[in-house]
Amino acid sequence: MALKDLSPRQMVQITAAWLDPERERPRLVSLKRCAPLIDDVEAAHDGILKSHRRQKKANDELAAIQQKQVAVDQVHDRKARGAHAVLTGFADLADDPEDAAIYLEIRDQLFADGLKFISASYSDEAGEVKLARDRLTPESKAALRALPTPGGNLLKAVQAWFAAGDELGKLDAQRVHLEAQDRPGEANSPGGQLRARNRWIKVVRSVLQMLELEGPDAETMGRLLAPLQRETAKAERRRSNGKETDAEGGAPPGEPSIDEDALGAGVD
Secondary structure, rough: HHHOOOOOOHHHHHHHHHHHHOOHOOOOOOOOOOOHHHHHHHHHHHHHHHHHHHHHHHHHHHHHHHHHHHHHHHHHHHHHHHHHHHHHHHHHHOHHHHHHHHHHHHHHHHHHOOOHHHHHOOOHHHHHHHHHHHOOHHHHHHHHHEEEEEEEEOOHHHHHHHHHHHHHHHHHHHHHHHHHOOOOOOOOOOOOOHHHHHHHHHHHHHHHHHHHHHOOOOOHHHHHHHHHHHHHHHHHHHHHHHOOOOOOOOOOOOOOOOHHHHHOOOOO
């Protein structure tokens, strides 16, 4: 039986049957070698549920951050392109060469390498904003304030670009922190899903070993092995058909999430 090919959903289906007083729990506890393992089975079952819950929460949080990044990045890029274009346009429109030079100088203070940074990573965009803010002189700020734009002036637009860049930096830091929690060594991390799976597999193997030593009657053996045989057969068919599984050998993409309430019904 390829236990490693089982999805989290299949794992909890198996141990839910073993733990349910209305199903196979009475048979399991009636076997002297298997009864002492019931606490381990419960812990392994709960471990799969909890790690799945943490993973879903982390995935939801990451998705929310990414959605915010996309929205903020649109503002960032739009304001940067607009400020660059307006300063270039005012330089072209200026009849006085000195005025044109001032506009181009301000543009170059803000955009030392042009607009290449708007195609960079969110972190790089946040870093570029910090550099641009530091390069901008008080005199340039005063000149930007004097240039009208829809809804205000060019300084206001530049500050909106800066604010969007700062927000991208904060969001990227949140993303990095959240993804760091996915490391298997981190306590209570989504990476703990792998540890929970490994623990579940060890416990189930222990139960199988004790069943072999116990040698129960055919009906008891059949009832206890039926959930495991059914789910491992599904996993084997899935693997043979070449369907993708997740990084931890779990269910293929799109498999329904675990119904914890239903699986907990009848479990002490």
